[in-house]
Amino acid sequence: MSSELETGDNSDVYSVGMSKLRVAVVGAGAAGLCAARHILARPALYDPPVVYELTENVGGTWCYEERVGCYGNGHPIPSSMYKNLRTNLPKEVMMFPDFPFDEQLPSFLPHQEVQRYLERYSQSHQVTPHIQFSTVVDEVKPITLETEGAGPKTVWEVKSSDKEGSQKMERFDSVFVCSGHYSDPCLPDIPGMEHFKGTVMHSHSYRVPEPYSGQSVVVLGAGASGLDISMELAGANAQVILSHGKPPFTFPLPPGLRQAPPLTRVNEDGTFSFMDGSGTRAQVLLLCTGYNYTFPYLRGPALGLEVRRELVSPLYRFLLPPAFPSLFIIGVCKLILPFPHFHCQVQFALRVLEGAAPLPSGPQMEEEVREHMEAQRSLGVPSKHLLQLQKEQWGYCQDLARDGGFAPIPAVTRSLYEEVWRCRNVHPQDYRKANYRLVSDTQWVLKD
DSSP states (O other): OOOEEEEOOTTTOEEEOOOOBBEEEEEEEHHHHHHHHHHHTTTBOHHHEEEEEESSSOOOOSSOOOOOOOOTSSOOOOOOOTTOOOSSHHHHSBBBBBOOOOOTOOOOOOHHHHHHHHHHHHTTTOOGGGGSSSSSSEEEEEEEEHHHHHHTEEEEEEEOOTTTTOHHHEEESSEOOOOOOOOOOSSOOOOOOOOOSSSSGGGGOOOOGGTTTTTTEEEHHHHHHHHHHHHHHTTOOOEEEEEEESSOSSSSTTEEEEEEEEEEOOTTSSSEEETTTTTESEEEEEEEOOOOOOOTBBGGGGGGGGEEOOOOEEOOTTBTTTOOTTEETTTTOOOOOHHHHHHHHHHHHHHHHTTSSOOOOOOHHHHHHHHHHHHHHHOOOOOGGBBOOTTHHHHHHHHHHHHTSSOOOOOOHHHHHHHHHHHHHTTTGGGGOOOEEEESSSSSEEEO
């Protein structure tokens, strides 16, 4: 434990003294592995991290689990991966910038290859020995300690339980929250749901299409998973209605799949009604309606944080609560390029801990977050979309790199990402057939 971690009177910026910093990482998915990898790369400044992982494997949501529901110990199975999932981004942009995929692989990968990639990333950077598998984090809370001549400082108590039920408490200078936000299904309130006697499930529990062959299915939500699963179900001879609030898709859909406006209610006879007055009867309602933010081991109010199902706030730079700038929530944003995004957030967070990326005071950080959210709302952005970055992600990561003093994401990454996004919106069934090659930091080519 560092006895030299000090809080400035006004800035809440940390500075490193002679002792090394001790960091806890919650989760061994892509974000947690990235955090641990960069901590281990700074042995003069940090003790090896302690990585807590709920399951028996690295990979987080990329680790496919055929079972659904809960483990034998009652904890919910976190993975939302379905059996036939292929990436909707090419490996050339999906990779951590300093760790490429095997170049012999196609650009769009089955999920098993991403899992192997993360296992290789963990092994190559010697992260695996520092992971406590099958361990539940029960609580993460700040403790204020008095230090001689240096005033109060914040440390973190992490309480955890292993699979035998043995509990442990350790103290750290900082905690990186890397447990993701794709494991707690968001279930919409649909009037009259009690009248539907068919099967209701969330995409979190979807694995394979074959059980739905020959059945009528309403899929609610047309995000990446909703569209992908709808086409897969139609390919397995299900009759699928994709209900969503987006402008109607103009690209060709496979036989057996049609669109409908948003679902408004379930009628007393069990039929569905849509916003345009049309209706249908179905055997299955599949909810592709996203996920809730949930951090059961954090006490939001004590941290000055409001954790709602669609929003976590205030987070300065989408990363840290202003009242506790040694707690970092990695990857809270949506509609991002995940691995490079984690790569930038982690490096910036470590520079904050090292005192190399000064922060404003707590009140100033809160005011900056408030102003940004008000500006977004004035543009008509609803609360549930305030953490969606989309095109803003590039400037965001570039600013982190500039202020943290590390290399930015290469321009070629954005260029190829946007090309694939365009192709996906034109040919959702065929865009994965393409293969790409990076020529330089600014140029990519389409392989023959």
